[in-house]
Amino acid sequence: MSAVPSSGWLYGAIQRGRNRGLGGLYLVVAAFLVLYAVLFPGILSVSGFSKFTQNWFPLALVTMAQALLMLNGGITLAIGPLVSLGAVIAATTMGGALGVPGGILAVALAGLAIGAVTGAIVAHLRLPAIIVTLAGSFIITGVALILLPRPGGFIPDWLSTTLAGHTPVAFLLLVAILLAWKAFLATPLGIGIYAAGDNPIGAFRSGVPVERVKIVAFALSGLLAALAGLFVAAQTGSGDPVIGTPFTLNSIAAAVLGGVGFLGGKGTMRGAICGSLLLSVMINVMFFLGFPPVAQYVAQGLIIVGAVAVPELLKQWRARR
Amino acid sequence: MKAVKAVFRNPSLLTFLLVALVWLVASLTLRGFGAYGHLRYLLELAAVIGIVAAGQTLVILMGGIDLSVGAVITVTAILLPLISPAADPTGLVGIVLALALATGIGLLNGAGAAYLRVPPIIMTLAMATFLQGLLVIVAGGSAVTVSNPAVILLGQARPLGIPAGILLWIVVSIVVLLIIHRMPLGARFLALGANPLAARLSGVSVARNTLLLYALSGFFAGLAGILVLGMNRQGYVGIGDPYLLMSIAAVVLGGTSILGGRGTYAGTIPGAILLVTTTALITVVNASPGWRSIMFGSLILALLLISGREARR
Numbered sequence: 001m002s003a004v005p006s007s008g009w010l011y012g013a014i015q016r017g018r019n020r021g022l023g024g025l026y027l028v029v030a031a032f033l034v035l036y037a038v039l040f041p042g043i044l045s046v047s048g049f050s051k052f053t054q055n056w057f058p059l060a061l062v063t064m065a066q067a068l069l070m071l072n073g074g075i076t077l078a079i080g081p082l083v084s085l086g087a088v089i090a091a092t093t094m095g096g097a098l099g100v101p102g103g104i105l106a107v108a109l110a111g112l113a114i115g116a117v118t119g120a121i122v123a124h125l126r127l128p129a130i131i132v133t134l135a136g137s138f139i140i141t142g143v144a145l146i147l148l149p150r151p152g153g154f155i156p157d158w159l160s161t162t163l164a165g166h167t168p169v170a171f172l173l174l175v176a177i178l179l180a181w182k183a184f185l186a187t188p189l190g191i192g193i194y195a196a197g198d199n200p201i202g203a204f205r206s207g208v209p210v211e212r213v214k215i216v217a218f219a220l221s222g223l224l225a226a227l228a229g230l231f232v233a234a235q236t237g238s239g240d241p242v243i244g245t246p247f248t249l250n251s252i253a254a255a256v257l258g259g260v261g262f263l264g265g266k267g268t269m270r271g272a273i274c275g276s277l278l279l280s281v282m283i284n285v286m287f288f289l290g291f292p293p294v295a296q297y298v299a300q301g302l303i304i305v306g307a308v309a310v311p312e313l314l315k316q317w318r319a320r321r
Numbered sequence: 322m323k324a325v326k327a328v329f330r331n332p333s334l335l336t337f338l339l340v341a342l343v344w345l346v347a348s349l350t351l352r353g354f355g356a357y358g359h360l361r362y363l364l365e366l367a368a369v370i371g372i373v374a375a376g377q378t379l380v381i382l383m384g385g386i387d388l389s390v391g392a393v394i395t396v397t398a399i400l401l402p403l404i405s406p407a408a409d410p411t412g413l414v415g416i417v418l419a420l421a422l423a424t425g426i427g428l429l430n431g432a433g434a435a436y437l438r439v440p441p442i443i444m445t446l447a448m449a450t451f452l453q454g455l456l457v458i459v460a461g462g463s464a465v466t467v468s469n470p471a472v473i474l475l476g477q478a479r480p481l482g483i484p485a486g487i488l489l490w491i492v493v494s495i496v497v498l499l500i501i502h503r504m505p506l507g508a509r510f511l512a513l514g515a516n517p518l519a520a521r522l523s524g525v526s527v528a529r530n531t532l533l534l535y536a537l538s539g540f541f542a543g544l545a546g547i548l549v550l551g552m553n554r555q556g557y558v559g560i561g562d563p564y565l566l567m568s569i570a571a572v573v574l575g576g577t578s579i580l581g582g583r584g585t586y587a588g589t590i591p592g593a594i595l596l597v598t599t600t601a602l603i604t605v606v607n608a609s610p611g612w613r614s615i616m617f618g619s620l621i622l623a624l625l626l627i628s629g630r631e632a633r634r
Binding site: 125128139262295296297299301 | 439442448449451452454616
């Protein structure tokens with residue numbers, strides 16, 4: 001039984017390695033959270049905490065969807081349209097014969113299928129992901145517009161109160177999804193996402209089915225984005241064919257704030273989640289400080305550049321000493 | 322057979338042939354498509370995309386990407402009427418100031434990418450977000466009308482029956498093609514795109530070329546902004562937004578690798594024309610906005626299959 005302590009030691013070392021470089025981010029997130037709690041003490045109640053996490057939840061999901069692909073060396077510009085499509089499908093199917101379970105199933109299947117098709121095009125036809133998802137974003141937007149030309153549709157009230165009421169259901173769902181991600185990372189397919197992103201040729205020669213891994217990554221990413229759309233629909237009580245638009249850029253910004261690199265294999269999901277939390281808190285804090293929406297844009301641009309540049313400059317400064 | 326193979330190996334020639342084919346088929350089947358006035362109008366629209374895509378091509382050749390071109394177009398189109406001094410009857414001072422501003426924005430992008438080591442996609446994205454906010458503060462969200470005579474001349478004049486915008490595009494094309502294929506500068510850009518480490522070890526300055534490149538991209542986006550302003554006679558927030566994706570699509574349709582190091586502006590030129598033609602054809606088909614969006618996306622995907630494939634690396 002001597003293998004047990006050594007594997008535990010190994011596990012700790014891996015965890016420490018994954019946390020390395022994220023210390024600064026954790027500190028900044030904690031500082032913003034404290035600032036938020038001081039400005040708006042309501043967050044410390046159950047209802048306030050629930051509302052806060054509900055604002056964060058869809059951004060966290062799309063950031064996971066984006067980070068998943070960036071870890072695999074890809075990127076997607078179709079996040080926003082997928083969120084809109086998820087919201088539209090939810091709002092158009094939940095009033096039908098199959099009710100809420102049928103609607104959730106339809107959203108999940110649509111996300112998985114669209115993601116898988118996109119992944120298959122990228123992997124097998126060897127087209128660059130950025131441009132395939134760009135073309136895909138037009139097609140998905142079109143489908144959403146045909147399904148529901150103007151905001152409307154039907155979401156049952158009880159679903160809205162369950163997901164976006166005064167209980168922290170959204171937060172618990174997020175914890176469950178993160179646990180599922182940890183379990184997935186322990187499978188060969190999950191670790192293959194990292195491996196194929198870091199070094200596709202090396203991964204291929206070590207027996208990772210690089211193409212299949214890419215398709216799975218795109219499918220899961222589509223699933224997460226569509227589910228984020230479902231949640232947004234429940235939050236607003238209706239579907240809107242363009243509601244997801246800001247999520248595309250915010251998902252990239254949050255993932256990069258969290259230290260996920262563009263070239264694949266670099267970064268962690270915990271970092272990406274922290275990045276999305278930071279972005280979400282930042283937007284909330286600026287809102288409560290009474291920044292006009294315009295100044296928020298300016299500040300957001302500055303903070304994103306700063307968050308990426310400061311660690312890099314520190315590294316250079318350390319290397320020079 | 323040999324000739325066919327040679328065409329398929331040369332993406333820019335392939336895209337040119339594709340444009341010719343689409344124009345031929347559309348002229349024979351659609352009434353009014355093949356009219357001289359209509360084709361000239363298509364080229365005039367393509368000129369704007371082509372000029373923005375000139376900077377984008379250079380940046381992508383070096384392995385970067387510029388997501389701020391749409392915002393730079395909007396900034397130039399809105400600020401030019403505001404910074405043109407009334408005392409200047411030719412309006413050239415305003416144009417020079419606007420171009421300097423656009424080049425300065427590009428230079429800032431380059432500085433962020435070169436010295437702060439921010440990945441270009443993030444640096445230019447943040448710049449676009451930043452400019453978007455700044456514009457609403459400066460212009461207050463309302464449209465501005467242009468009265469600068471030089472800008473209006475650029476947008477409306479037709480020496481020898483050819484719109485000035487197309488002439489400008491021809492000049493830009495010649496300059497960019499010369500930079501890429503006949504100047505050491507272009508060779509350095511391509512080297513940096515193909516293998517940054519090898520290029521640096523061979524004595525190519527990464528920082529200086531990055532600065533220059535993004536400044537050029539800003540300059541061309543500013544030029545396109547002035548042209549758009551002249552053609553519309555009005556600048557408003559969001560006027561440049563469609564050109565961001567269009568410029569990237571034109572570059573990729575022209576066979577330039579999005580990963581850098583391989584490609585030419587000669588492919589981007591027909592790429593821009595192809596995009597405008599596609600949009601025009603979709604407008605002819607009487608369809609709802611949803612179907613139009615689906616058709617546009619599918620057509621880009623289909624065109625990509627012909628000319629945008631990456632070699633297995």
